[in-house]
Amino acid sequence: MLAEEAKKEITSLSEQINYHNQKYYQESVSEISDYDFDQLLVRLIQLETEFPALKLPDSPSQRVGGTITKNFETVTHQYPMLSLSNTYSAEDLRDFDTRVSKGLEGQAYEYICELKFDGVAISLTYEQGQLVRAVTRGDGTKGDDVTANAKTIRSIPLRLIGQGYPERFEVRGEVYMPISAFEEINKQKIADGEEPLANPRNTASGTLKMQDSSIVASRKLDCYLYSLMTDRHVVATHFDAVESLSDWGFNVSPTYQKCQNIEEVLAYIDKWGEKRKELPVDTDGIVIKVNSLKQQNDLGFTAKSPRWAIAYKYKAESAMTRLKEVVYQVGRTGSVTPVAELEPVQLAGTTVKRASLHNANEIERLGVRIGDQVYVEKGGEIIPKITGVDLTMRPLDSTAFHYITACPECKTPLVRYEGEANHYCPNIDGCAPQIKGRIEHFIHRKAMDIDSMGEQTIKTLYEKGLLTNISDLYDLKYEDLIDLEGFQDLSVRNLLKGIAESKQAPFEQVLFGMGIRFVGKTVAEKLAVHFKSMDALMVADFEAxxxxxxxxxxxxxxLILYFSKEENQVLIEKLKAAGLNFQIDESKYQTSSDVLAGKSFVISGVFEKYGRDELKSIIKDHGGKVVSSISAKLDYLLAGDKMGPAKLEKAEKLNINIISETQFEEMIN
Structure with missing residues (x-):
């Protein structure tokens, strides 16, 4: 295909994809199937890969991510992102209305009400109708540049439609995680044996600051826009501004409403008190603004917030019930978590019987005792939490609560490590929940992937004395299992087959599966690639x-503590004898050349020919390594356009070799 033909097809594909995105996100209309839409995107990416010079900054392919951002540049907001005054009462709103009336000296005025979405504030800058920058709120004066991640949010237009928008302007809104997407992520995490995420708001915030934009794309974030910021006089009212944003292709929640007076505002608040629960996103209140932009300007600002706006916050759903008991759960790492057992109570449509107490510090802060009447809130959390105690209802015979000093399972005295809030049971090899938990972790899909074995099977085999650590899995025999209750010929054969097949798991998965404290999947991969074998890893000192x-x-x-223990050394020898992989498959890491062997690189900025992921792969393919920060040990800073001045200054100060894209190509060629 010629470049001219490719250009025409890229233009056509981009127009089709943008059209279907617009129909779906602004009009809730799906004219083609998800599969057909994905095929359009696949073809576009294919052409842009073959003809990189034809890829435009507002290409719909930006939606899939792939950019790696190690450090988010700090940006000063042109217009400070101020916070609003909050209230929980109608009386405060009437006082606000009185202040507005007094400030406007008898002028007629009206309000516009909008739902306050529970997400992360974002400021988007557009030039010539194209998205050029996305910045988080930060401290209100400065925020982080998260443009690469914001581009993956499909409801944020990369290029505007319609006409009449300013040459340059900002639009502000709220990035959020839809409740359905949040529940989907947690469902998968629970299935994978991982801790569920706390709530959609925190998840959205963490996702927006992830380094890998392809992961951000997979998280299905969304965004509502609600405020136009520009020096040019475009509209007369906030209502007109919101209508214009919708016309230009922004995702605007249709829940806003003009109100002629404070009584209509209060009616709006009442209407959405229950109705807001039907929305796809969590809300925590209402924002009330004077509609006229001129009147907003006349009213002005206090040091912290505008005088023309206020936020009404709905009270978190709460219920009162009696604390019957505190029970303790022991995890695979030995961490002990207190959980409140409650008299069943209805809260947010569900019956609540248990609530989180987190740790001993939280119990002490709350001052809670057995028998107390406690306040329980859901507030977006996975498990309800106790937020307070009604001391007026405390029983006369109440006694102070004492946190346990010994493990509830094995009675070993608990320990508390410096800098940590939780208590731990140190009896690693004799505490049943820890042993069973480690085996469950070892068979996990991302570790040894023994899907023919589950939690109940592990419990049964542990109770029968057939499983006391992970190495015992490889000693199980048909005759050990066939006579056990619930075990049939086919299930036994499948179990043994799954265990045998797990021996093919690569070294990095074995290392992750061993459950060494703080060694997650990514850390295990980095250690495996760096040290190549378990033997080399075991003798590595702190500096290495x-x-x-x-x-x-x-x-x-x-790691040093784990490998210093004789019982762990014995365990590793048993696993070696069972045939598990304790060194990497070198063929997976073969390189095209070793011209960059022993050289380390930091990649910063924007490059003409390559994306950051491509450069990372090329460096590794030629024997080099990519690191995230500049230090005296660094060999090269590969510098592109728009790199952060702080990085450049640090590299110059440390006399690091700073090379361009062209110089890098010369090195590898």
């Missing part, structure tokens, strides 16, 4: 460990 990119003091100390 922290040389590995992104391995800090805490992980290094945990």
């Amino acid at each position: 460990l922290i040389e590995v990119p992104e391995i800090g003091d805490r992980i290094a100390e945990s």
